[in-house]
Amino acid sequence: MSTNVLRTTDGWWVVRDERAVRIETKAVTTAELLADRDAVREAAASAESGTPVADLAALPPVTTPCRVVAQMVNYRSHARDSGFTGEIPPTFFRKASGSVSGPHDPVVRPAHVKFLDYEVELGLVMGAPLPVGTVVEERDLPRYVAGLVLTNDVSARDVQLTKTQFYESKSYPTFTPTGPYLALLEPEDFTHLLNLRLRLSVNGEPRQDRTLADMIVRPAQALTLLARFQTLDPGDLLLTGTPGGTALKAPPEPVAKIGALLPPALKWKAFFNSQAKNPHYLRDGDLITATIATPDGRINLGEQWTAVTGAP
Secondary structure (H helix, E strand, O other), X not given: OOEEEEEEOOEEEEEXXXXXXXXXXXXXXXXXXXXXXXXXXXXXXXXXXXXXXXXXXXXXXXXXXXXXXXXXOOEXXXXXXXXXXXXXXXXXXXXXXXHEEOOOOOEEEOOOOOOEEOOEEEEEEEOXXXXXOOOOOHHHHHHHEEEEEEEEOOXXXXXXXXXXXXXXXXXXXXXXXXXXXXXXXXXHHHHHHHHOEEEEEEOOEEEEEEEHHHEOOOHHHHHHHXXXXXXXXXXXXXXXXXXXXXXXXXXOHHHHHHHHOOOHHHHHHHHHHHHOOOOOOEOOOOEEEEEEEOOOOOOEEEEEEEEEEEOO
């Protein structure tokens, strides 16, 4: 069974049901905690009654600075929504680790961003170095991946599309809510990954709901492809893509063909005029709720809720 770990300003805790037991460790960073698994096991086996989880203020269980890498269009349902047909080449991009925020911290929309979107994603937390050139088979996952976290790859679509890049549009502060739990996995837990179900709602309205079975490039293959050019270290984070259901959708094919004939300025003006009628983009005051878990509860990354607010 996986072990859920919570991070607060007072240190690290093992979560058991609704209570948490402090981990007696000097670890400050996620990488240091992963190197002290004996302390985690001792806390998990402790007879202490612990502290109510509701009394603890969760910080992101992935400490920064670290590498934050993400996969683009990695669920079949998201590919359909995005207008992709045929084979989709595996693509990675980086996010600034300064975008990582707590699981209940506000998502702050920059004043110039009008089209703010959500993307619930499963995050892989590395537990061992992944040198360039590494080939990862399914059986090797427990060697490299220590655990999982729930993340939201918040995206400024007007920045992303007009500048044709991802780094800025997904790297503003608070654009990667992470947690509440770091689920440390045992080797046998990895056989249950495809049963993980990702759900996200806005103001109680379901928007995204898929399992990892919808994933195009699965974790072992993703790490192999990433290792062609990118080293990862313990505590680094790989976001593995989002299912369909985001606010952004590709326009109908006839509209897209007409748009391709327009000068860029006119094309984007027409596109965003149409997007302004889309009620699914995030607005100030919205509450985003997300969960990732297996149906049997063997792996449960907890519930993340974040309110959207405008920049002060």
